[in-house]
Amino acid sequence: MRMRFGLLIVIPFILSYSSIGEQLKPDRVISITSLERYENDKSKGYKVEGKTSEPPIYYKLECGISAAELEVGRLYKVAVVISPDGWTRMLVFFDIHPDPKAIGMSCDIESEKTAARE
Secondary structure, X not given: OHHHHHHHHHHHHHHHHXXXXXXXXXXXXXXXXXXXXXXXXXXXXXXXXXXXXXXXXXXXXXXXXXXXXXXXXXXEEEEEEEOOOOOOXXXXXXXXXXXXXXXXXXEEXXXXXXXXXX
């Protein structure tokens, strides 16, 4: 439920960027380190962990069922999106599909740690 609510918040926010002439662009690259399906509620999606290289940031994400297309070890271009109220932080993936016209995917950020805080 939280993921759906997050999508409802972030989609208008992303659309507002394009409506005022700005375009959301990837600002970092993440490597997927683990991908695990929720056992209790398979319709909920996946728990995903990933890491950026410079600076090293470790992410724990809650993703929908489309995260099944992610591959452990692969690099993805992403951008952090913060909802206007500041309560929801998401990673938007840009290059999941080989088709450049395909829409990406977003995941709620559950936690975000830098190497210094580990």
